Amino acid sequence: xxxxxxxxxxxxxxxxxxxxxxxxxxxxxxxxxxxxxxxxxxxxxxxxxxxxxxxxxxxxxxxxxxxxxxxxxxxxxxxxxxxxxxxxxxxxxxxxxxxxxxxxxxxxxxxxxxxxxxxxxxxxxxxxxxxxxxxxxxxxxxxxxxxxxxxxxxxxxxxxxxxxxxxxxxxxxxxxxxxxxxxxxxxxxxxxxxxxxxxxxxxxxxxxxxxxxxxxxxxxxxxxxxxxxxxxxxxxxxxxxxxxxxxxxxxxxxxxxxxxxxxxxxxxxxxxxxxxxxxxxxxxxxxxxxxxxxxxxxxxxxxxxxxxxxxxxxxxxxxxxxxxxxxxxxxxxxxxxxxxxxxxxxxxxxxxxxxxxxxxxxxxxxxxxxxxxxxxxxxxxxxxxxxxxxxxxxxxxxxxxxxxxxxxxxxxxxxxxxxxxxxxxxxxxxxxxxxxxxxxxxxxxxxxxxxxxxxxxxxxxxxxxxxxxxxxxxxxxxxxxxxxxxxxxxxxxxxxxxxxxxxxxxxxxxxxxxxxxxxxxxxxxxxxxxxxxxxxxxxxxxxxxxxxxxxxxxxxxxxxxxxxxxxxxxxxxxxxxxxxxxxxxxxxxxxxxxxxxxxxxxxxxxxxxxxxxxxxxxxxxxxxxxxxxxxxxxxxxxxxxxxxxxxxxxxxxxxxxxxxxxxxxxxxxxxxxxxxxxxxxxxxxxxxxxxxxxxxxxx
Amino acid sequence: xxxxxxxxxxxxxxxxxxxxxxxxxxxxxxxxxxxxxxxxxxxxxxxxxxxxxxxxxxxxxxxxxxxxxxxxxxxxxxxxxxxxxxxxxxxxxxxxxxxxxxxxxxxxxxxxxxxxxxxxxxxxxxxxxxxxxxxxxxxxxxxxxxxxxxxxxxxxxxxxxxxxxxxxxxxxxxxxxx
Numbered sequence: 001x002x003x004x005x006x007x008x009x010x011x012x013x014x015x016x017x018x019x020x021x022x023x024x025x026x027x028x029x030x031x032x033x034x035x036x037x038x039x040x041x042x043x044x045x046x047x048x049x050x051x052x053x054x055x056x057x058x059x060x061x062x063x064x065x066x067x068x069x070x071x072x073x074x075x076x077x078x079x080x081x082x083x084x085x086x087x088x089x090x091x092x093x094x095x096x097x098x099x100x101x102x103x104x105x106x107x108x109x110x111x112x113x114x115x116x117x118x119x120x121x122x123x124x125x126x127x128x129x130x131x132x133x134x135x136x137x138x139x140x141x142x143x144x145x146x147x148x149x150x151x152x153x154x155x156x157x158x159x160x161x162x163x164x165x166x167x168x169x170x171x172x173x174x175x176x177x178x179x180x181x182x183x184x185x186x187x188x189x190x191x192x193x194x195x196x197x198x199x200x201x202x203x204x205x206x207x208x209x210x211x212x213x214x215x216x217x218x219x220x221x222x223x224x225x226x227x228x229x230x231x232x233x234x235x236x237x238x239x240x241x242x243x244x245x246x247x248x249x250x251x252x253x254x255x256x257x258x259x260x261x262x263x264x265x266x267x268x269x270x271x272x273x274x275x276x277x278x279x280x281x282x283x284x285x286x287x288x289x290x291x292x293x294x295x296x297x298x299x300x301x302x303x304x305x306x307x308x309x310x311x312x313x314x315x316x317x318x319x320x321x322x323x324x325x326x327x328x329x330x331x332x333x334x335x336x337x338x339x340x341x342x343x344x345x346x347x348x349x350x351x352x353x354x355x356x357x358x359x360x361x362x363x364x365x366x367x368x369x370x371x372x373x374x375x376x377x378x379x380x381x382x383x384x385x386x387x388x389x390x391x392x393x394x395x396x397x398x399x400x401x402x403x404x405x406x407x408x409x410x411x412x413x414x415x416x417x418x419x420x421x422x423x424x425x426x427x428x429x430x431x432x433x434x435x436x437x438x439x440x441x442x443x444x445x446x447x448x449x450x451x452x453x454x455x456x457x458x459x460x461x462x463x464x465x466x467x468x469x470x471x472x473x474x475x476x477x478x479x480x481x482x483x484x485x486x487x488x489x490x491x492x493x494x495x496x497x498x499x500x501x502x503x504x505x506x507x508x509x510x511x512x513x514x515x516x517x518x519x520x521x522x523x524x525x526x527x528x529x530x531x532x533x534x535x536x537x538x539x540x541x542x543x544x545x546x547x548x549x550x551x552x553x554x555x556x557x558x559x560x561x562x563x564x565x566x567x568x569x570x571x572x573x574x575x576x577x578x579x580x581x582x583x584x585x586x587x588x589x590x591x592x593x594x595x596x597x598x599x600x601x602x603x604x605x606x607x608x609x610x611x612x613x614x615x616x617x618x619x620x621x622x623x624x625x626x627x628x629x630x631x632x633x634x635x636x637x638x639x640x641x642x643x644x645x646x647x648x649x650x651x652x653x654x655x656x657x658x659x660x661x662x663x664x665x666x667x668x669x670x671x672x673x674x675x676x677x678x679x680x681x682x683x684x685x686x687x688x689x690x691x692x693x694x695x696x697x698x699x
Numbered sequence: 700x701x702x703x704x705x706x707x708x709x710x711x712x713x714x715x716x717x718x719x720x721x722x723x724x725x726x727x728x729x730x731x732x733x734x735x736x737x738x739x740x741x742x743x744x745x746x747x748x749x750x751x752x753x754x755x756x757x758x759x760x761x762x763x764x765x766x767x768x769x770x771x772x773x774x775x776x777x778x779x780x781x782x783x784x785x786x787x788x789x790x791x792x793x794x795x796x797x798x799x800x801x802x803x804x805x806x807x808x809x810x811x812x813x814x815x816x817x818x819x820x821x822x823x824x825x826x827x828x829x830x831x832x833x834x835x836x837x838x839x840x841x842x843x844x845x846x847x848x849x850x851x852x853x854x855x856x857x858x859x860x861x862x863x864x865x866x867x868x869x870x871x872x873x874x875x876x877x
Contacts, residue, residue: 063737063870070845071727080765197807199829229833271814271835274807319808324791324816363792656844699844 081506085416085436085448086178087113087518089562091171093196095574098608098618100649100663102214102691104171104193105158109622110606112560112576113175113189113518115598117627117640117675120684121213121244121254122286124158125629125675128175128189129522130556130582130598133630134677138187138456138496140178144195144278145354146315146333149185151395152346152378154459157339160309161193162260162282164219164235166205166695169196175560176502176520177454179432180403180418181368187454187498188522195278198223198231198266204698211691213665215240232265243287244684245671252684253304256286272321281312290342290680291633292384293471295484295541300471303342311337325360343680344383351375364407372399378460386467386486393460398423414438426458427495444508451502455495462493462528462548469546469679470633481541488533488545496550499523512566521557526550527584529594552591554584570610578602593635599625599642614654620647624674632679643672657698665689728769730847731801731840735770735825738838738849739778739799741867745860748821749781749798756781759797761813762826763804764788770801791816802826802836810834821859832875837861841872848872 082088089111101107105124109116115132117125127136137154140147141161148161171193178190201223209217216239223233236259243255262280269275286307294301315333322328335350356370374397381391403418419433434452441447465487472483504518529552533545558580565573582597603623611617622645628637646668651661666672671685735758749756756778760767764787774785778798786793794800794816802810805828814835817824824836831839832852837859839850851868852875868874 061733063734063741063867066730066734066737067847067849067870069725069730069847071725071730071842071847073727073842080763197830199833200805202829229830231830266830268830268833271818271833272811274811319811321811321815324812327812360791363790 081444081446081508081514082516083414083438083440083446085414085438085450085504087175087502087504087520087560089113089173089175089516089576091173093165093168093170095606096165096168096171098616098649098651099606099620100618100647100661100665102165102209102217103158104161104163107171108173108191110574110576110604110620111173112562112578112602112604113558113580114173114578115580115602115627117624117629118686119675119677120252120288120681120686121241122159122256122288123254123677123681125677126156126158127598128173129520129558130188130580130595132596132598132627132675134675137185137459138498139189139191140182140186141191141193142182143193144315145192145317145331146313146335146352147350150337150348151350151376151460152348152380153461154185154456157309157337159256159286160258160282160284160311160337162237162239162258162284163193163195164221164237164260164262166207166219166697167196167201167221167233167235167264169194169200175518176450177432177434177452177498177500179452179454180401180420180434185456187456187496195264198233198264198276199225201233201264202231205695206697207693207695209239209691209693211663211689213242213687213689214691215242229269230265230267232263234261234263236261242687244686246682247673247685252682253289254287254684256284258282258284274317274319276317277315279312279314281310283310284308288341289682291682292342292680293468293484293633295468295471295482297473297482299473299482305342307339307341309337309339311335327358329356329358330354342384345379345381347379349377361404364410366405367402368404369402370400372401373397374399380460380464383465383467386465388464388466393464395425395460397425412440422457424457426463427455430455430457430495446506447504449503450500452500454498454500456498457495458493463491464489470635471541479542481537483535483542483544485544485546487530488547490547490549493528493548494526494550496527497525499525514564516562518560519558520560521555523555524584525553527552527554527595529591532590552584552586552594554582554586556580556582572608574604574606574608576602576604590635593630593637596630596637597628599627601625614652616649616651618647618649618651622646627675629676630678631676638676638683640673640675643674644668645672657696659693659695659697661693661695663691663693665691726769727842727847728767728803729772731767731827732770732773734840734847734849735799735801736773736776736778736783738825738863738867739823741864742823743862743864744798744821752780754781755784756799757784757786757797758799758801759786759789759794760801760803761789761794762802762806762809765803767801767803794822795820797822799823799825802828802831804828807834810836819858821861823861824855843872850875 091107096107099107105116105126108114113128115127119125119134123134125132125134125136127139131138135153135155140149141156149156174190178186182190202225203223205221207219219237221233221235225231238259240257244252246252260282264278267275288305290303290305292301313335318330320328331354333352338347352374354372359367361367376395379392380388399422401420405414405416408415416436422430432454436450439447466489467487469485474480474482501521507515529549530546531549533547535542535544561577563575567573579601580598586592605621607619609617625642627640629640631638645666647665649661649663651659653659666686666688671687673683673685676683758773760770771785773783776783800822818835825838826836827840835855837852837856841848849871850873851871
């Protein structure tokens with residue numbers, strides 16, 4: 001039994017019937033087409049019922065026939081149990097496409113252990129395993145190995161990470177400290193956004209999106225095999241996003257638009273040398289309504305602000321394989337970002353060099369060691385209040401790491417020991433060791449555990465910023481003057497420390513069902529808090545200085561589960577569940593409002609159904625429990641109520657090069673709040689969105 | 700029949716039909732394993748490279764080996780008089796003992812180390828990623844509109860003092876001669 005090109009397929013037979021019945025009522029036409037398909041399908045199924053017959057037929061077949069057979073790729077869906085002794089989750093390009101997500105943070109919502117919340121149309125709060133916020137600072141985010149973590153405010157501006165999703169290879173998410181390999185700030189997790197090799201994007205891709213929230217996006221990529229062993233691509237993208245709404249239905253004044261572009265070239269002059277050159281640029285115009293504390297009545301100021309943000313980067317990567325036992329990687333990049341808004345104007349220039357050497361010491365012992373140097377010049381100017389001694393600052397970061405993987409028992413037990421030593425300009429030397437054990441219980445089971453230490457180094461803002469936090473209006477007759485609560489500079493402010501205990505269990509229940517559990521206990525020390533200094537009267541108002549301190553400790557524990565089930569060849573389910581319990585040793589009322597709390601329970605359930613080869617129907621349901629967000633202006637933790645959200649996507653491919661998709665986001669309510677920023681902005685709600693997307697990739 | 704009933708029926712049929720729609724073609728790696736066997740039969744190894752007449756013929760699966768479990772069907776088949784032995788998920792150390800290596804999947808990063816170990820040795824290398832022949836591979840399988848085609852890199856083949864029959868090369872989608 002085989003299928004040759006001359007044999008009409010059932011799909012085309014079905015389409016053919018529909019084509020010849022254009023005037024018949026639609027449902028009758030579709031019914032007829034469907035019944036025909038089902039009947040034909042039955043006939044074919046019985047013809048290939050004897051598997052053994054099929055095998056012999058394939059073996060005996062000549063090459064011409066084999067090359068003419070139509071093939072399906074069921075195995076591509078096969079899951080391999082990860083051998084990584086860490087809580088790792090991989091989002092594939094296909095997962096992103098079928099989720100209907102239009103940005104990286106939206107796609108991250110499918111990962112267990114991550115807490116993703118949208119603050120308004122253009123701001124997100126993303127963290128792993130607790131401590132969420134717009135300025136969440138314990139998660140390291142990399143794009144092709146380039147850090148996009150801002151050294152100025154220690155956090156990620158997600159809105160300007162405008163990765164072209166069509167050229168995304170995968171997103172690797174590691175929850176837990178990844179400090180040994182990745183360095184400081186990989187405290188609670190690492191997100192690795194990996195774009196496709198240029199050889200996989202040789203062709204044109206044009207996509208156009210239009211909708212009520214996603215107002216419009218046009219993206220174009222062209223790729224080429226421009227010389228022998230050399231591939232390249234370039235892309236341009238521009239998008240316009242609608243504003244979100246306040247609880248009362250008013251516009252939140254946060255619409256934005258963004259343009260970006262870039263290129264990637266991959267050259268392999270010989271089999272043991274690979275060169276990659278890549279670069280991107282972006283320019284964003286972002287509206288926001290901000291509120292600042294003020295020492296003059298009415299003690300706050302409202303502003304319709306606009307953020308002008310732009311940047312570019314260039315990167316080179318050389319992979320050289322000396323022998324089967326020795327491989328070198330050298331990566332160099334330059335990254336420049338500018339962000340001007342009424343809160344402050346900030347700018348950074350980063351130059352980074354990383355060298356890695358992988359060495360097989362023996363068949364059962366692999367060593368990776370590396371060196372890194374990073375130079376950052378950052379500028380902070382025109383803050384809305386306060387001042388900086390020097391607007392420009394240079395920082396150097398030196399790092400050295402080594403990690404050794406030892407196979408203790410052949411094919412059964414692996415031990416990974418590693419440590420990273422970093423020298424930074426704020427806290428000098430930081431040592432971050434880890435030990436991990438992996439046990440292949442059976443072919444279908446993996447058990448791992450680890451203990452590691454990680455630190456979150458201070459940001460420039462924490463060391464130097466002296467602005468207003470809030471202003472307490474006078475309360476006559478007892479307090480006739482306003483009180484200005486301000487940050488005070490304190491050079492003794494130190495790194496936050498984590499000792500993390502983790503474990504995990506992976507089980508391949510069957511070829512179609514796999515489970516991945518992780519459990520963690522994170523013990524934090526030297527956490528950031530603020531302590532009140534001595535108040536003084538400056539003639540017009542009382543100044544209450546607040547010093548950053550490290551006198552908070554506590555722990556966060558949690559459990560995470562990821563399950564995938566290939567219910568049928570054409571129907572796949574994916575579930576993610578996270579439990580997070582935050583328990584900080586707060587002693588003062590100030591301590592209680594320092595850090596947010598991630599939801600105790602989060603659930604994500606995705607269904608990917610290939611109705612036919614050319615028709616997909618995907619549903620994504622999410623439950624997010626109550627969360628607590630830091631409300632800096634009111635010095636309180638604000639409860640963000642639990643919510644249920646649903647996305648749906650229907651996509652049709654009339655030909656191999658064209659896809660039409662209709663996507664609904666946040667379908668269950670007209671709008672709901674998810675999170676608030678720590679300061680400066682007003683609570684905003686996220687609206688229901690519907691968009692239509694056309695993707696054309698001529699083959 | 701009222702409208703809603705026909706829609707309901709349409710959906711029911713859709714659900715019932717859904718599974719069989721995908722049973723249409725033949726599983727990709729089953730066909731790939733048969734192709735690999737055929738390629739081996741039409742390849743000339745340098746004299747003595749395969750050992751005696753009844754020496755086992757090792758077909759190794761590397762890369763994302765879990766995808767290509769179907770290669771186990773080749774166990775016990777023959778290349779001439781030599782019985783095929785399939786080694787799934789062969790290690791770098793095992794690789795030099797293989798007569799054929801199939802690199803499953805598209806994980807490029809480990810490829811240079813593999814070819815450092817085997818380049819120039821009489822091992823027929825077959826892969827399925829766009830840069831396979833750039834990396835030193837001899838035959839690359841590509842999926843063109845649901846059907847499998849193959850590209851041969853003669854330079855890499857000749858570097859190992861191997862050759863392929865003209866009949867096989869005639870069927871190639873493309874032949875790179877360096």
